[in-house]
Amino acid sequence: MAFHAPSLPTVANLINGQWVDGSGADTLTVLNPGTAEVLTSFASSTVDDVDRAVAAARAAQPAWAALSARQRSAALHEISVEFARRLPEFIGLEVLDAGKPVTAAAAEELPDIADSVRHFAGAARVLGGQAAGEYVSGTTTFVRREPLGVVAGITPWNYPLWQAVWKIMPALAAGNAVVIKPAEITPLSTVAFAALAAQHLPAGVLNVVNGHGSVVGAALAGHPGVNLVSFTGSTATGRNIAAASAQNPNRAVLELGGNAPVIVFDDVDVESAAESIVGAALYNAGQECMAATRLIIAESVFERFVRAVVDNLEKVVLGDPTDEATTLGPLISAEQLDRVEKLIANRPTSSTVLHGGNRPDRPGFYLEPTLISGLSQDDDLIQQEIFGPVLTAQTFTHEAESVALANGVDFGLAGSVWTRDVGRGMRVVNALDFGNVWINNHLVVAPDLPIGGFNSSGYGKEGGQLGIEEFTRVKQIGISLT
DSSP states (O other): OOOOOOOOOOOOEEETTEEEOOOOSSEEEEEETTTTEEEEEEEOOOHHHHHHHHHHHHHHHHHHHHSOHHHHHHHHHHHHHHHHHTHHHHHHHHHHHHOOOHHHIIIIIHHHHHHHHHHHHHHGGGOOOOOOEEEETTEEEEEEEEEOSEEEEEOOSSSHHHHHHHHHHHHHHTTOEEEEEOOTTSOHHHHHHHHHHHTTSOTTSEEEOOSOIIIIIHHHHTOTTOSEEEEESOHHHHHHHHHHHHTTTOEEEEEOOOOOEEEEOTTSOHHHHHHHHHHHHHGGGGOOTTOOOEEEEEGGGHHHHHHHHHHHHTTOOBOOTTSTTOSBOOOSOHHHHHHHHHHHHTSOTTOEEEEOOSOOSSSSSOOOOEEEESOOTTSHHHHSOOOSSEEEEEEESSHHHHHHHHHOSSEESEEEEEOSOHHHHHHHHHHOOOSEEEESOOOOOOTTSOBOOEETTEESOBSHHHHHHTTEEEEEEEEEOO
């Protein structure tokens, strides 16, 4: 798809159906990561802005919840139809705002978001629950799923629209009102989606507050008028969100950092597996919490596999996200680029950069696709989330060692196992301490399927029926038969 520059939306707060500027004293700027040029700017928000948005949501939610699931679904399907019609506009916004290569955005990410909007519009009509019955003699008991009330969504910059949709749509479908806080450096597509959605929703059911995470995000997380906060982002921030929400206490869904292991056994098709793994490692410039980052390779095929990975890295086309030929775009910001470069620069002297590792001489926030070997388990590149186009390569000699290396980090979000031995594949999957594990593929995601991590990668689920149920509460009702 050829790139067509969209009209940029005005970034403001949506409160009770009205667009208003934030009342903060400072101005925030939005940069194009492909050029480092300013796209737009907007006023920051304050705790008072958050209070007004939450109050609007609380006032609007009871009438929205009182509608039948069929009626709510119909409104959300109207959003779905209009979003699909305007998809090229949103593709353009994600390319400019988040540095998505236009080909990947048009062929994969944005059609998948459109599918998510359609899915969530109908999925809350089929909520599951325990069958009614006489669990105690003389009483028929059943359970009822109800909306929580007000859901606060705090979204990351790596998938601005994807994460907004996965929070907004299921929460609304279940009968909640929503206050969404986009990442301050990538607000454009979320603001545009909210403007679209607001045309099909009662005022106050969907609200947006833009501003600093330390102000707006913190206020939402600890707000007594919020019933659940859904946060996607770093583990460090997630801990703060959890602590703030627990004071009320509010429920939280936290999808946090990751450092995905990729275990490669010696019976794989080396060329095919290497091609797939590199694609899963470099998608979105590696700024993906489930990216195929840590290669843990059987020693007997290590040299062949690493060579195949390098061959695939050499085919990567790094360039302008608006160019259809580009397969690797920029990192999101100068700060993120600097962070990844420091991780590479601080690697131990025993390690070897087998490919890449440098910043190309061009405007924007680019880094060559990189492969590093010779690392120890306690090195930062193994233990920390890199969040860039960087793969690491370790070796193992037996199955138990591969599992120990994979599990030997604090994160527990995603991983994959590559083998033709079904029994071995299942043994290793069962032993991995990660919430999302694939065999012979990686980064397979759909709105029908739940995503969520273990350990420092958070708790709760997004997507699938389990994800929708996160936005509900369960009430037990018993009726006497006498």
